[in-house]
Amino acid sequence: MMENTQKIKKTLMTSIFEVFEKMFYVFLEPVDNNTWNHQSVASIHFSGTVKGGVRACFSGSLADVMVQNMLNIDESEITEKLREDCMKESVNMICGNFLKKFDSSEAFDLSLPICKSGSDETGGGASNTSEHTLRLDFESGSGMLGIIFTYSGR
Numbered sequence: 240m241m242e243n244t245q246k247i248k249k250t251l252m253t254s255i256f257e258v259f260e261k262m263f264y265v266f267l268e269p270v271d272n273n274t275w276n277h278q279s280v281a282s283i284h285f286s287g288t289v290k291g292g293v294r295a296c297f298s299g300s301l302a303d304v305m306v307q308n309m310l311n312i313d314e315s316e317i318t319e320k321l322r323e324d325c326m327k328e329s330v331n332m333i334c335g336n337f338l339k340k341f342d343s344s345e346a347f348d349l350s351l352p353i354c355k356s357g358s359d360e361t362g363g364g365a366s367n368t369s370e371h372t373l374r375l376d377f378e379s380g381s382g383m384l385g386i387i388f389t390y391s392g393r
Contacts, residue, residue, distance in 0.1 A: 247341070248373055251388055254336040255375070258329060259384075263305040267377035267384060275376075275383050278302065281326035281354040283334045287347035291370070291390030293334045297326055301382030305329065327352035333386070 252269070259265045277296035284292040297305075306317050306325045331352050338347045373388040 244371065244373070247388070247390065248375075250340045251333075251337050251373065251386070252375065254333050254340060255377070255384075255386060258332045258336055259379075262309060262332060263329070264308045265301070265304060265379050265381055267379050270376050270378050272376050272378075272383075275385075277383065277385060279322070279326055279354060279356050281323075281330045281352055283327075283330045283352040284350040285334055285338060285347045287338075287345050288342065289347075289390050289392040291388065291392075292350075293330050293337070294387040294389075295326065295330045295333070296383075296385035296387070298382035298384070301379065301384055302326055304381035323354040327354050 256267060259267050275298070278299040279297045279302060280294055281297070282292055282294040284290075302322050302325065303314065303317055306312065306321050307314060309325055309328075310321065312321075331349070334349060338345070338349075370389050370391040373386075373390075375386045375388070377384040377386075
């Protein structure tokens with residue numbers, strides 16, 4: 240399982256970097272810091288031969304820069320709805336990108352992404368003993384991002 244965990248981590252990192260660089264023009268650096276306070280959490284779940292979910296924890300400043308860069312709008316035009324849609328789209332793209340790289344022969348089912356304000360990271364993962372959790376934290380010039388990836392199967 241350890242080699243699979245390394246493959247998952249490497250594939251997930253690649254997917255996160257691709258999505259944030261290509262879609263949001265945000266360049267992330269991995270950090271060892273899961274104690275920062277985030278303002279919002281977006282999550283999505285998937286099922287197939289492997290099932291699990293992706294939760295992304297955003298600092299407010301990062302979410303704002305993502306909206307501005309993705310939609311090419313001014314800071315004054317950012318609304319809570321745009322911020323939520325952008326965060327949900329980011330977890331959707333990260334998850335889709337990851338699953339395509341992880342197993343392109345499999346058709347996975349994805350849930351609709353959801354977004355919550357506040358610092359509750361527990362957002363909806365089944366906690367059974369066969370589930371594995373991977374936590375990745377990043378910083379950028381625009382703020383902080385935490386990714387919590389859970390999976391079970393294979």
